[in-house]
Amino acid sequence: MEIETQPQDEELEEETSIIHDRDDMDDVRESDSDEQEVEKAASIHSPRMWPDVDTERAVKYYQEIEAVKKTFEDEVDFFDTTMVTEYAEDIFKYMSDLEEDVMPNPDYMSGQNEISWSMRQTLVDWLLQVHLRYHMLPETLWIAVNIVDRFLTRRVVSLVKLQLVGVTAMFIAAKYEEILAPSVDEFVFMTENGYSKEEILKGERIVLQTLDFKVSQYCSPYSWMRRISKADDYDIQTRTLGKFLTEVTLLDYRFLRCKPSLIAAVGMYSARKMLGGDWNEAFVYHSGFVEEQLEPGHQWIADKLLEENFHQQYVCQKYGHKKFLKASVFAIEWAKANAASGGSDEQVMLKK
Structure with a gap:
């Protein structure tokens, strides 16, 4: 099976779009309602490590x-x-x-209202496509997915903003790992102009503030x-x-x-x-x-x-x-x- 390094326009249209036929979206904004959403997501019980074994077996x-x-x-x-x-x-x-410091809550989806685990899988699959198309380093992909999961642990996100979270996470991860990271305009192109340059840049600020700027700690x-x-x-x-x-x-x-x-x-x-x-x-x-x-x-x-x-x-x-x-x-x-x-x-x- 061949991997095409230069996708045709129609292929890119099909592969780089998670959400089709969506309504106009409001700008990502920080408000009192956002803080309430954070508190709601944070109320989910704390992460539990796997494997969870009894003391005898652990010893x-x-x-x-x-x-x-x-x-x-x-x-x-x-x-x-x-x-x-x-x-x-x-x-x-x-x-x-x-x-442990950079692990997401494994049950964060119970605090989300519009998205599900299958939607997360679709998002990650799309990020895999974007990652390979732009020949990014392996660590960039892992950091991006970690950012997505940690952000969704602390914020309630609507379905129409899920892809924005993903592309913003990849944008941040690329800055940390890539020698020559794709520009924000290229990330706009990845989403078929579904999000503007301003939305991605504002999303970057919100994601980093939500994660307390803890990005490089993830290995x-x-x-x-x-x-x-x-x-x-x-x-x-x-x-x-x-x-x-x-x-x-x-x-x-x-x-x-x-x-x-x-x-x-x-x-x-x-x-x-x-x-x-x-x-x-x-x-x-x-x-x-x-x-x-x-x-x-x-x-x-x-x-x-x-x-x-x-x-x-x-x-x-x-x-x-x-x-x-x-x-x-x-x-x-x-x-x-x-x-x-x-x-x-x-x-x-x-x-x-």
Whole structure:
């Protein structure tokens, strides 16, 4: 399946529009009613982490991980400058400390009046299209989706403003990550002039104020995936399939309960399992998770892949290209085969 880098006008019209035939929209505004909406959204119970296990099992997992850390000998590669060996431990510890601070409420949709989880999935799917069309960095996508979820945690948003939240989030994320970020005029074009330049710029101010300007604190799962990949010497098949599976989690609201480090581990574990590999001590050491902790997340991903017409999601089209080893085609076929066979593992190789 080919990925077109230069979409035709009619394709862009179809792909970059979430909301068609909408009424004229009022400007985004800050008012007393906005403050009431914030209070209403904030009244939703606080976030709950997944997996939520009893104390006995939590202690068991901790002891297993610590035992591996004490006995496993990690070979330090001083020539791998991307992992900055001298500071890696301190960096990842700092990133771990920041994770909970930038997580959205996983049940925020109960505080919304007009939107639903399926609408969020449509928005994220559209952001995936825009992200690829403009050749943005992977972290830009993850930051944008995180901004959307955290904003919807604190603000009640109408259906006609949902796409504005999404495009504003991508606009902010691009400023943080891209060397040459798309201009605001390009973001107006992305929405087919559905929103004006002024609306996006005003939306940017409101989003940043709502989030207390906490944007750079978020670290995407890819940061942890790079570390975990060291366990299999950065195997290209596992890494590519793992990237697809982690992007699948963006479409599944259940993963809002998971820290980015856990999402990365689930993606890599699922990739290893699909390719017939095991979750050995090296993976436990570099990920900080044992197999039992990751199995439920793997099942969530498998369930998502088996949803009706899931292959039509843009993430599947993106990873259906030979550039990405047709990872989505392989993963969906694996999920169907294992569902039909009752879950028995089947080792197949991705096509290069």
